Amino acid sequence: MAYIVGTDRNQTKMITASLDDLIDKDNSVRVIDAYVNSLDLMELGFVEYSGNNRGQSPYRRSDLLKLHIYGYLNKVRSSRALEVECKRNIELMWLINAITPDHGTIAGFVKNNREAFHSTLRNLSLILKGWGLIDGKLIAIDGTKIRAQNSKHNCITQSGLKKKIAYADEQIKAYLMAIEKENQSEPEFKEKLKTYQELKEQYIQQKQELKDEGLEQKSITDPDSRRMKNNGSLDICYNVQSVVDAQNHFIIDISTTNDINDQNQLYVMAKDATELLNIEECAVVADTGYYNGTEIKKCIDDGMTVLIKKAKANNSTKDNEFRKEKFTYDPERDIYICPTGQRLDFFENTSKNGMKYKKYKCSSCADCKYRNSCTSSKSGRTIQRWEHESVLDAVYEETRNNNNIYKQRRCIVEHPFGTVKRTLGYSFFLRRKIENVNAEAASMFIAYNFKRLLSMFSTQELAEKFS
Secondary structure, eight states: OOOOOOOOOOOOOOOOOOHHHHTTTOOOOOHHHHHHTTTTHHTOOOOOOOSSSSOOOOOOOHHHHHHHHHHTTTTOOOOHHHHHHHHOOHHHHHHHHTTTOOOOHHHHHHHHHHHHHHHHHHHHHHHHTTTTTTOOOOEEEEEEEEEOOOOOOGGEHHHHHHHHHHHHHHHHHHHHHHHHHTTHHHHHHHHHHHHHHHHHHHHHHHHHHHHHHTEEEESSSSSEEEEETTTTTTEEEEEEEEEEEEETTOOEEEEEEOOSSSOOOOOHHHHHHHHHHTOOEEEEEGGGGOOOOOHHHHHHHEEEEEHHHHHHHOOOOOGGGGGGGGHHHHHHHTTOOOOOSEEEHHHHHHETTTTEEEEEEEEEEGTTTTTTHHOTTOOOEEEETTTTTTHHHHHHHHHHHTTHHHHTHHHHHHHHHHHIIIIIIIOSSSSSHHHHHHHHHHHHHHHHHHHHHHSOOOOHHHHHHHH
């Protein structure tokens, strides 16, 4: 049987083709080239050089940005890996005019322009809006945890240090007892005893540092990262927030935080997105993790429509029939009516964390046969109402009336995370400290938006649009 064989590697050939001849007309590098050439890099915040300074001439910032975007679009983000690709990848040679920057130059470009990558993502959103691919009428907000460059062992917590100190005490006590016995080798045990004594001193010092800084936890390798819940387990992560437009699932904006939950992110993300797109009316959808009365009210005050559901919280007896949501508020009489028809009257004002509440108390609890199902309090059932609770009631009704829109949330906002973390493989960060990580996150979502564009348009169409 005959086999397909290639060309003899020792055969001399005369190659007359240019780099452009070797690159297909529908190759995605042509889109990256047209896009970067259309940008004003200085306006976006990239450090440009005049080329008149003494010393070695710098690489053009546009070429390094093309290299950076190409790398993230093709799952190559390490500066050392990109250095190798510059010397062997023909389509990359075409894109950056066959320059061969070393890994230090590539890493330095990212370090010196970290804020500009976020500006580039926001600028791309404006370009997409100009093309009619983003309208901002319905936006979805969500966050995902992406692992930091910090192992679990290099994250100290108050509770963890307490356990370590207790364990060190046990070992110290055990070795002291062992040393007292004549049949044990004293030098060996004294050495181990000294080790645990030093560890204990180290743990105590770390615990005091946490107390002095007012922290519950601290990461040693990447000080800005935090221990968070990630896919059901605890990991050292960053919380990456994103705003996604419902029209074509493009990322409008992102923000990298080290908050362990999303409760304080709703307004700032929605506000930044609406200001970027310069829109006055906007519907915002978010999951229960963003439910925060203060944040919701800020959005409503700014003219946004908020669709969000509150997590169902059980009362103290765990009987779902007597949750607060089962009680009806009568605004005219300023009372609550319980599920059995009893009334709860206002009896005092209170405040918590700067928020003002009114408390309502039932006077019929003593004779009520459902008391044990309703409350475990000896003084009877009470309910507190926030001073702006009517805003939350209106949001609840709006969400219930537009449940078909709210159900779209998962399809809109979780699709980009799936693409970034599974298809592109970016489930962890390479850089440390939040400002560097934010630049890396912005680069990931620039690549995502490009991936969406390439699935919607041909290469030639996109190159013409960017030109």
